[in-house]
Amino acid sequence: MRLLYERGWSGGHILDFFAMLDWMMRLPEELETELRHDIELWTERVLDAPSLDDVCAGN
Numbered sequence: 523m524r525l526l527y528e529r530g531w532s533g534g535h536i537l538d539f540f541a542m543l544d545w546m547m548r549l550p551e552e553l554e555t556e557l558r559h560d561i562e563l564w565t566e567r568v569l570d571a572p573s574l575d576d577v578c579a580g581n
Contacts, residue, residue: 523564 526536540561549557 523561524568527568 523536526539531539548554
């Protein structure tokens, strides 16, 4: 998921992509739960991270 953000994909495009993957295949319930948890943690970390503008403005 990080690579998609690094390549300029918007959050909406990434969600659409994962929705398509979800439609095409199903993970076992335990792995689905783990994946969704990991995505939530990663998304929170990315959204809470200061932007480059914030970091530069602090100098």
